[in-house]
Amino acid sequence: MTVTNPALPLSAAEIVRTCLPLEQATMLPGAAYTDYGVFEWERANFFARGWICAGHVEQVARRGDFLTVEAGGENVLVIGDDDGLPRAFLNTCRHRGARLVVAPSGTLRRIQCSYHAWTYGFDGSLKNAPFTDGLQDFDPKCFALHEVRLAVVEGLVLLDLSGEAPPPQAHIGDLAPLLAKxxxxxxxxxxxxxxxxxxxxxxxxxxxxxxxxxxxxxxxxxxxxxxxxxxxxxxxxxxxxxxxxxxxxxxxxxxxxxxxxxxxxxxxxxxxxxxxxxxxxxxxxxxxxxxxxxxxxxxxxxxxxxxxxxxxxxxxxxxxxxxxxxxxxxxxxxxxxxxxxxxxxxxxxxxxxxPGRYTTQEDDVHTFDVMIAERYLEALR
Incomplete structure (x- = not known):
């Protein structure tokens, strides 16, 4: 999936100071929180590239149970398939692009576009497209919903819009045994x-x-x-x-x-x-x-x-x-x-x-900010 990657309007010199040890570090600059260009860059790089959590697996554990999320500039439909396994698709009809599901969550009997009634299975396949029988070179298999990479790790439903993120187990890492406990x-x-x-x-x-x-x-x-x-x-x-x-x-x-x-x-x-x-x-x-x-x-x-x-x-x-x-x-x-x-x-x-300094009671804040700052620096360098 191609995602436009805007420039990051920050100074590397400011960001480097966040990556110093806690006792020397300075917090992220104000523009990281207020600049729309930074927001757009984060949406393209944090939410459209890499794993994000859509919610808990219990919400999509049964056939037709669904939730929709807005992430990385895309609306994603997460739904339990015919076997009760979660699948994720871009929430866009393959005919004229209409939004398929508007509600934030619920249960569907089928995925059907309210515009022209194109209908899809819970595996994303196109099941019915009215008045396409006489079309040349029209293969329903080529018009399935665009699937989004999905993983479930200890109850958390993770999405990767880019399809290129490292294994989800590496993202959750040593936290997985605690979630399991x-x-x-x-x-x-x-x-x-x-x-x-x-x-x-x-x-x-x-x-x-x-x-x-x-x-x-x-x-x-x-x-x-x-x-x-x-x-x-x-x-x-x-x-x-x-x-x-x-x-x-x-x-x-x-x-x-x-x-x-x-x-x-x-x-x-x-x-x-x-x-x-x-x-x-x-x-x-x-x-x-x-x-x-x-x-x-x-x-x-x-x-x-x-x-x-x-x-x-x-x-x-x-x-x-x-x-x-x-x-x-x-x-x-x-x-x-x-x-x-x-x-x-x-x-x-x-x-x-x-930006202010971290206190000695803000080590986790610093750790979180360094995760962000290191990705900023990768882009700036």
């Missing part, structure tokens, strides 16, 4: 909230990667887990993150700190693990649920964030299942985060803004 691939969705955030996607990722702001911005969260209680975790793959430890007497990160569900078997019930998977995935592993955020940049200063909560199938099947304790708590924390991210975005738009 929390049975992420087997969990079922219990809740979903979509947010429209007035901030650059990288500012959201940076905010997620540190808790230095927690005492002032999230006092309820800091009561459940002291902001200095965790430690970073390192390993192979394009991710960063670490742990937080629950305070004495606290059982879970919920509204009242109590746990109402049985923990996932074999996990550490005193720790919360949080990871950012480059570029658009935030995954938080809790004793009894997993929370997944996916980030979808809409402009330099606006990001759609999809937040979902996943629980053990047995918990969801229980007649008294209620995810409110976790959802209400994190909805409050999310909204507090979006507010300070928006304030950061507004401040970086000042003509006088210059």
């Amino acid at each position: 929390y049975r992420n691939a087997d969990l079922k969705r219990g809740a979903r909230i979509v947010y429209d955030v007035d901030a650059n996607w990288k500012a959201i990722g940076e905010n997620y990667s540190e808790c230095l702001h927690c005492p002032g911005v999230h006092p309820e969260l800091n009561r459940l887990s002291h902001y200095l209680s965790g430690e970073s975790i390192e390993g192979a793959g394009l991710w960063c993150g670490g742990s937080m430890t629950l305070a004495p007497g606290v059982e879970d990160m919920t509204v009242d700190g109590a746990r109402v569900r049985e923990p996932i078997a074999g996990v550490d019930v005193r720790s919360i693990l949080y990871f950012l998977i480059f570029p658009n995935t935030l995954v938080s592993l809790h004793p009894d649920y997993v929370m997944l955020h996916t980030l979808w940049p809409k402009s330099p200063e606006r990001t759609e964030v999809v937040c979902e909560w996943f629980f053990e199938p047995e918990a969801i099947a229980a007649p008294d299942f209620d995810p409110t304790d976790a959802v209400e708590f994190w909805d409050q924390v999310n909204r507090e985060d979006w507010e300070v991210c928006a304030l950061t975005q507004r401040g970086m738009e000042s003509r006088s803004f210059t």
Whole structure:
């Protein structure tokens, strides 16, 4: 798939300073968050080249179950095929190019264009094209939907629009065993909230990667887990993150700190693990649920964030299942985060803004920024 690659309007000298060791490094320049040319370059290189997370496999685990995502300048349809295996296609009819599926998610009986009724199988093949029988050299096999490379790694549905990314296992790396330990691939969705955030996607990722702001911005969260209680975790793959430890007497990160569900078997019930998977995935592993955020940049200063909560199938099947304790708590924390991210975005738009220094509590932020900066430098050099 050919993707236009715009020039990157940044200075290599500024970016090099981000790649220095934490104690010497300077954060990314303001233009990385505010310039539309940078946004276009990132869309072409981070979201149209390399792996991105479309969501959780549970959403497309049954025949006809689908979700649509806007990534890298393309709209992609991810759908369970006749065998219940996820497939991905450009969401574009092969006749006149009409958008095939408009809804963000749901279940389809068939893929049929609402314009001229061209119909496709869940494997992307063209099944019916009215009034084409008399055409010369018309082979339906040549008009299948354009397939997008897809992989599932421990429950995460990954897309590669370019078809040229390294193996998905290398992208997830050493994070895969931890996702497996929390049975992420087997969990079922219990809740979903979509947010429209007035901030650059990288500012959201940076905010997620540190808790230095927690005492002032999230006092309820800091009561459940002291902001200095965790430690970073390192390993192979394009991710960063670490742990937080629950305070004495606290059982879970919920509204009242109590746990109402049985923990996932074999996990550490005193720790919360949080990871950012480059570029658009935030995954938080809790004793009894997993929370997944996916980030979808809409402009330099606006990001759609999809937040979902996943629980053990047995918990969801229980007649008294209620995810409110976790959802209400994190909805409050999310909204507090979006507010300070928006304030950061507004401040970086000042003509006088210059990037600051990292503190010693922002090692994961630095790791995330270096992932970005190294790719900037590859383009600039």
